[in-house]
Amino acid sequence: MSDVNISVSKEKWAKANLDTGEAEYIAAPSLTYWQDVRQRLWQNKPAMAGLTFIILLVGAAILGPLVTPHTYYEQDLKLSNIAPILELYEVDGGQETPTYFFMNSGNFKLYETDEHGTLKSILRAKKKDLLKKRHLYEFGADQVYVDFSQLPARLLDGEGNELSTYGTKWNQTYWFGTDSLGRDVLVRQLYGARISLTVAFIATLVNFFIGIFYGGISGYFGGNVDNVMMRIVEVIATIPLTLYVILMMVVLQSGFISIIVAIGTVFWVDMARIVRGQMLTLKNQDYVDAAKTMGAGTWRILTRHLLPNTIGPILVTLTLLIPSAIFIESFMSFIGLGVSVPMASWGTLTSEAVETLRAYPYQLFFPAAAISLTMFAFNFLGDGLRDALDPRLRK
């Protein structure tokens, strides 16, 4: 492989010009820990998508109900259970302007709209024949029959031919449709987001503080204090926390504050464990001793050394506590133990939607999608944070 008798030109024997700095060259530019974390997080697409979604959601939740034309509690029973997407029909009947309407396939009623899909009002039938299962509507000279003798119901003209649709339009008055009491689904969704998110955030904060306090003390003092405190946590955590929340809600009665209290006083156990674990490890880390040998005081140790390194897992746990809180709150509301009427949370919306599921599935779609996407977003973000904070993943 190597030719020992290679001839080498004379100049090559001159001393090489080496930049001594090059010898110490380290491959990648060094970043501070937090720059590193931020960079890793930035590159994590699902996490970033999650974060964007959360920001948008929070924005919508705060601003949404302020800008929509409807309120979350306004009811219009005549316009209940209207879908977000309408199939419009056009009828002339010799009037000045044609009339547009659509049929609500759940109750076989007709509603008038304008040509773009803005609702006008419910229409009254001229004649209702329950035996033959047909309703007759008159528009000027034209007649329209709603025939529901067979399902799906059909719209027929005076001669018995099926009407052709004018077009499919998005409901302009109620973008997400209305629910069974004629309330705007969109604004209720946003309002529900507000409630669900607020409960989740506040409850998580409460958990956070209780957990940090409890775990911090337990970890910092160690020894018997730690043993006893952790035993207590063990006992509490053996039972699924949901049961505790249920019991508390039964006692406290449904309500906004109640659910926050219930979640807040129960879910801190995870945070406590994490904080305590961090405390124990960090207390004994070599660099704490190193800092001490350099004369650093206790406060300095805590803030410059212990805290920045503890923050990581705490932040991750915090981010992942939020979807748990959302889940519990909506779960509770779903079984009737969460926020009370007329407040809407995603849980109550889902529960209401289930009742009308057969006829009006769109009402379930929105809260289900909202909950799912939000949980996704937080989970992705939490996972991303966890990956970004773990230096062992540095390639």
Add this chain to the structure above:
Amino acid sequence: MSTQPLLEVRGLTTSFFTSRGEVQAVRGVNFDVLAGEIVGIVGESGSGKSITCMSILRLLKSNGRVVQGHAKFEGANLLELSEHEMRKLRGDDIAMIFQDPMTSLNPTLTVGEQIIETIITHRGSSRKAARQRVVELFELVKIPEAASRLSSYPHEFSGGMRQRVMIAMALSCDPKLLIADEPTTALDVTIQRQILLLLKEIQSRLGMAIILITHDLGVIAEVADRILVMYGGMVMETGEVNTIFAAPTHPYTQGLLASVPKLRTANKERLRPIPGSPPDMLRPPIGCPFAPRCVHAMEICVEQVPPTFDMADQELHQTKCWLHHPDAPKNSEDAA
């Protein structure tokens, strides 16, 4: 009359294909191991010494591959055998022990079981016979109360004892070649010595060859017959231990020997490390890998990888350095 070497490695080149590019861990390594001799491979972290041996046994991680070269064990090229044939050799004719015995032993199985399974796999013995053999092995490696320790778990042993277990496990099928990857690095100094002496004693009793990988020159001096000095994925110098320790011919070897603190060093004398850091194997230097840190570096060194030159003083003494080219300037060639 030269006997065929037990292991003959020529041009071994191994790379890892990572998302950041190709890491050339081993670049053209040649060496022989004769039956019954102890060969030490010395080098810094990242020099390629461990990877060389993992390549030979084909134990590389999934993104690693031997891209060139051959490794002939008793005439057969290990790199071309089927996986089935390799399995027969591993643990049987060629055994390997690793650096950290705590993580290298399965924590959920008894040590007895971990050795018994090897024996049964390769020898097809009965359980009873295998157990008996394990007891013999434990006595060989001087584990006290051998018979009762079979049912113990790895975490019940101290570091030194665990390494003895690893050695016992490696010896279980009378290997012809034992590869020991930094067997004493994770142990206390006093235990280190015990383990080394044990290895030497066993070796002379059983007559097997050992490849001993280490970064500690003291270990080499204690145990090895011949030595390979590796740097940047290549063999820089090779020869008999005494020759090399007395008169190293490669600047890197010279630097290594000079950097070892000696008991007799005068109080005020400074330690003499080799300045600089090991090369980045993702983008290794074009020429000699040691050139950036070498005091004697010449233009040719930076431009071209030096060929391997035979040294006059002794057979099998070779150096990969331009300084030993016939035309090289003589005055810069002096021992440190």
Add this chain to the structure above:
Amino acid sequence: MLAYLAKRIGMMILTLFLIITLTFFLMHAIPGGPFTSEKMLAPEIEAALNAKFGLNDPIWVQYLNYLRGILAFDLGPSFKYPGVRVNDLILDGLPVTAKTGFLALLCVAALGIPLGILAALNQNKWQDTTVMMFATIGVAIPSYVVATVALYIFALKLNWVPTFGLDDWRGYILPVVALSGFWLSFIARLSRSSLLEVLGQDYMVTAKAKGLHPLTVLFKHGLRNALIPIVTVLGPVVANLLTGSFVIEQIFALPGIGRHFVLSISNRDYTTIMGITIFYAAFLMVMILIVDLMYMLLDPRIKLAENSK
């Protein structure tokens, strides 16, 4: 070994005792009694009912009576259904809940673990990405959302399975799927990460270096270690399957214990709420004990650590 067991059982009893006490005093902290809420009862009737159920006795007496009842496995009478005891309600719902729960657990373990293993062994290949994609979705969507959506699609629209009721075996499909969905995904992810971590361990290289057959390496050395964290987590999984069953039974109108529980909540039937909570807690304790035993068998480090104390 025995000492460890005794200690665990002791903890169990202590925890159960605390739960019982907590539940009892919580229920009695609710303002008014169980009979004052909805209907307007004539005061004499209310007084008579209170007396009959011993609600006028001092609270400690009631507490002790309750404890005595529990020792005899009697959870007291239901306040809502005259003449019915809580035990009866539980026994009534037990078959359905047990069947659904067991099937769900089976799904979680028998599907989740192999899927996780499959993903780990084919890291970054299509098997891995597919399994992980479904698993990530699975852990993000709450069970009752899955239940309601699945109900809509498969029962109402496609009519593949009945909407409610358990007339035939097909009625079990949706509830079991909805109940196990989250935990199956969770276990799959855990199995995958656990096995991946084990595969990177040094002793796996040692096993290979000894020339053992790859299947031996995988099962005897790899899975044996990888299963430990999975088994540890099975206890809480069972616990959560339990709480999940409340809602699932509600949505699919399954006549199980969970349904009684939810009903008793809206009915404010306190003895039933208490009784079922305690029943659940006791069941959980036993499951966790079993899981702990399995864990002890798998990981010798625990057994011996306890022994040497």
